[in-house]
Amino acid sequence: MASRGKPAKKEKPIEEFEVLDVKDVGKEAESLLRYAKKYISEGSHSKQLAVGGVAGWITGYIAMKIGKTIATAVGGSLILLQIANHKGYINVNWSKMNKDLDSATKKLAHAGSDPSIPQMLDKVQHFVVENGYFSCGFSGGFLIGLAS
Known part of the structure; x- marks a missing residue:
């Protein structure tokens, strides 16, 4: 009777990844911003108005989408925390919270x-x-x- 051996496992091919050097990313971004500033400043008034309008529209659209998501998440979590506090699932130590808020306010004033x-x-x-x-x-x- 022939013994059955385990079938040989198929070896997965080794993937090669490109190593990216991120040391110069800040310099490249600064160079890109300098180029954009020069392009905008030297352009005609109509070009400045058009580029500004498109950039503003994209920024406003993204801000609106992100803002709605953040507002929903923060508002929902505040409602859930209030319900949990009301039902007795959590107890808030208000004196510790006020002390921590005062400390954070001082740190922000110093960082400002x-x-x-x-x-x-x-x-x-x-x-x-x-x-x-x-x-x-x-x-x-x-x-x-x-x-929009």
């Missing part, structure tokens, strides 16, 4: 004094003032994106 934030806001304000047509197009497109 970062000197790089005003510099960044100055750059944004300068861009908005220098490219008024783009800014107006972006604002209008953003509102249209929120409405």
Whole structure:
């Protein structure tokens, strides 16, 4: 009587993956933003208005979709927590919560004094003032994106 051996397992082919170097991604993104800024600034008024409108519409549409999802998740979780608290499933230690909120408020106030934030806001304000047509197009497109 012949003995049955286990069938040989099929060897899976080894997949080769490309290793991506992400060290220069920040530099590439900065270069891309610099190019986009130059492209927008040197363009005609109609080009600035059109590019701003399209960019604003896309941004507004994405913000609306993400905003609805976040609002639904946060609102639903707050309702569930209130129901669980009311039914006695959870008890909230309000004094500890207030102490933690005060601590978080102090940390945020300290983080808000970062000197790089005003510099960044100055750059944004300068861009908005220098490219008024783009800014107006972006604002209008953003509102249209929120409405669609």
